[in-house]
Amino acid sequence: MFNPEIFKAYDIRGVFGKDFDINFAYNLGRAFVSLRQLDGDCPLNQPIKILVARDMRLSSPALNEGLISGLTSAGADVIDAGLISTPAFYFNVSKQNADGGIMISASHNPKEWNGFKMVRTKSRPVSSDSGINWLKDNIGQIAMPPGKATARQLTDAAKSQLEHDLKFIDIPAIKPLRIIADAANGMGAQYLDLLFEKLPINLERLNFQLDGTFPAHEADPLKEENLNELKEAIINKEADLGIATDGDGDRVFFVDNHGELIDPAIIRGLLAQIFLKDKPGSKICYDVRPGKITVDLIEEAGGIPVPTRVGHSLIKEKMLAENAYFAGESSGHFFLNLAIGCFEMPMIIIGQMLTLFSQSDLTTSDFIRPYRRYFHSGEINRHVNNKEAIFSAIQKKYADGNISLLDGVSVTYPDFWFNVRGSNTEDKVRLNLEAKEKEVMEKKRDEILQLIETC
Numbered sequence: 145m146f147n148p149e150i151f152k153a154y155d156i157r158g159v160f161g162k163d164f165d166i167n168f169a170y171n172l173g174r175a176f177v178s179l180r181q182l183d184g185d186c187p188l189n190q191p192i193k194i195l196v197a198r199d200m201r202l203s204s205p206a207l208n209e210g211l212i213s214g215l216t217s218a219g220a221d222v223i224d225a226g227l228i229s230t231p232a233f234y235f236n237v238s239k240q241n242a243d244g245g246i247m248i249s250a251s252h253n254p255k256e257w258n259g260f261k262m263v264r265t266k267s268r269p270v271s272s273d274s275g276i277n278w279l280k281d282n283i284g285q286i287a288m289p290p291g292k293a294t295a296r297q298l299t300d301a302a303k304s305q306l307e308h309d310l311k312f313i314d315i316p317a318i319k320p321l322r323i324i325a326d327a328a329n330g331m332g333a334q335y336l337d338l339l340f341e342k343l344p345i346n347l348e349r350l351n352f353q354l355d356g357t358f359p360a361h362e363a364d365p366l367k368e369e370n371l372n373e374l375k376e377a378i379i380n381k382e383a384d385l386g387i388a389t390d391g392d393g394d395r396v397f398f399v400d401n402h403g404e405l406i407d408p409a410i411i412r413g414l415l416a417q418i419f420l421k422d423k424p425g426s427k428i429c430y431d432v433r434p435g436k437i438t439v440d441l442i443e444e445a446g447g448i449p450v451p452t453r454v455g456h457s458l459i460k461e462k463m464l465a466e467n468a469y470f471a472g473e474s475s476g477h478f479f480l481n482l483a484i485g486c487f488e489m490p491m492i493i494i495g496q497m498l499t500l501f502s503q504s505d506l507t508t509s510d511f512i513r514p515y516r517r518y519f520h521s522g523e524i525n526r527h528v529n530n531k532e533a534i535f536s537a538i539q540k541k542y543a544d545g546n547i548s549l550l551d552g553v554s555v556t557y558p559d560f561w562f563n564v565r566g567s568n569t570e571d572k573v574r575l576n577l578e579a580k581e582k583e584v585m586e587k588k589r590d591e592i593l594q595l596i597e598t599c
Contacts, residue, residue: 150259151280153272153568154457157250157259160203166210168283169248172260173214175283176246179275183264186243191293195240197225197233197301198248199331199392201356203258207248211260215246216293218286225301227354229331229393234267234487235305236298241265249331249392252364255357266485268464269457306338306491308484313495318343319502325387326350326374328363332389332396332490339491343498348381350374363391366475368405375403385501385508387494394456395476396490398497400508409435410515411497412472417445418496419470419480429463429471429479431455432551432563433523434578437515438472453551454565460486474576519585521562521577526596528573531566534599538564541595560588564596 146168150158156172158164177192186192194215198204208224215222225236230247237245244264250257262270262279270276323345327333333352340347350373351360361370365388378386378399386399398406409430416428416438427448430438442449452462456477463471463481471479478493479486504511528534538553545555552565552573562577575592579585 146283148280149569151272151276153276154269154455155259155261156276156279157253157257159256160207160258162256166206169207169210169260170214170217171284171286172279173211173216173220173246174218174286174288175279176244176262177215177218177220178282178286178288179270179278180244180264185265191219191221192243193223193241194220195223195225195233195237195242195245195298196248197228197236197245199230199250199356200227200329200354201248201250201255201258204248204356207258211246211248212295216295218288219293221293222295223298224295225298227331227334228301229335230261231394231488231490232302232305232335233261234263235308235484236301237263237267238265238485239304239308240298247392251392251394252362252366252390254362267487268485269460271455271457271461274461302334302338306335306342309339309489309491309495310342312492313343314499315343315495317502318345318495318498320344320346321384321498321501322346322348322381323385323387323498324348324350324374324377324381324383325352325389326365326371327352327389327393328365328370328391329353329355329358329360330363330389330391330393332393335393335491336387336389339494343495345498348377348383350377358391365390365395365397371397371399371405374399379403385498389490390476393490394488396478396493397476398508400512402509404509406508406512407435407437407516407520408472408474408476409438410512412478413438413441413515414500415472415478415493415496416442416447416470418500420445420447423469426469427466429459429466429468431459431473432548432554432565433474433576434520434561434563435474436518436561436578440517441515451548451550456488518578518580519582521575521585521589524575524589524593525567525572526575526593527571528596528599529571530599531571531573534564534573534596537595537599538592560584562588562592564592
């Protein structure tokens with residue numbers, strides 16, 4: 145039993161018990177083995193090796209059992225990494241030289257949800273065009289003889305990632321900052337605990353108990369209301385910085401000492417400058433949603449900015465194609481392309497930001513202030529009947545601007561720039577607009593929204 149709509153652009157995701165069940169996990173395991181065999185890049189004459197892991201959601205243990213049964217019934221040798229974050233999953237797929245991996249998680253979605261993220265060797269993403277659509281068409285129809293297969297436990301997955309990531313952090317350069325971290329009862333708590341045990345930081349923990357019911361608040365820091373507890377604690381405790389992670393721990397956000405969210409575009413630009421010192425002249429990827437400060441800082445540091453479509457899988461695919469060293473997405477994903485693979489590495493990101501803030505006597509708010517150069521609309525969603533008609537209307541009205549069709553429609557003028565793109569799963573378009581002046585931002589935001597609503 146499954147609802148075909150659970151097959152998304154970058155993963156499989158839906159309400160457990162309504163949209164899919166344990167038998168679906170079993171059939172997904174069998175279909176995934178077949179997909180990897182058809183890829184033709186797995187070793188011949190030996191079982192395919194697949195690593196599986198899960199988050200803290202209540203349905204994850206049962207789905208894990210069903211998935212492993214399906215994988216082994218199709219002849220795959222399974223490495224069960226247990227309860228770990230998505231970044232730790234990516235890392236261990238590569239370290240264990242697995243032929244692929246499946247992470248059971250629904251990231252920041254509500255507690256009733258669950259899902260599956262899939263990767264190939266070295267954690268190269270499986271997206272809609274590179275395998276998810278094939279799985280949708282073939283799941284439950286795979287006929288293969290049972291093979292000899294094993295399943296073994298991997299007990300040091302999280303610590304193994306820590307050992308790797310600490311090599312990229314200058315621990316003596318970090319000051320004893322006062323940090324408050326909110327893990328939203330999600331998997332970020334696991335690596336935050338491990339990381340801060342090694343750093344000279346005064347850490348206060350919020351919502352670190354793993355709990356798939358998310359009792360404190362939704363595990364999505366991109367929504368400002370989910371940062372309220374963290375912001376209040378920062379102000380009351382006079383902390384230097386706040387850190388927030390999402391449900392599966394692959395996104396990280398920073399809040400300054402005044403309780404203000406630091407725009408991920410600023411974090412992305414500052415990190416780009418840090419990593420460009422390691423590899424001068426490198427390509428740095430960023431998604432098309434307006435965040436011009438990122439491009440400013442990349443170019444100031446001598447890097448090559450490369451725009452990408454929105455979506456963590458698409459960004460990683462672009463990084464690999466362009467051999468980009470670092471990338472960041474406006475939603476809080478930050479990626480490095482290292483020997484171990486190309487994926488989110490939040491412990492390195494946190495360590496680098498703490499080192500950067502430690503190099504200054506300024507508060508984090510004062511440090512960030514010069515980079516708050518532009519005024520942003522935020523992401524605004526509108527229900528529509530015809531996405532293509534809207535894209536055409538925008539191109540017609542703003543024909544004298546610099547137009548890109550990389551992902552939806554992006555238009556750039558000297559004093560403002562914007563992107564309108566469609567949702568992958570709903571009849572919605574999303575507007576992101578930025579300008580040099582607040583008045584221009586508000587005027588153009590309203591103008592474009594009116595155009596969208598009249599189409």
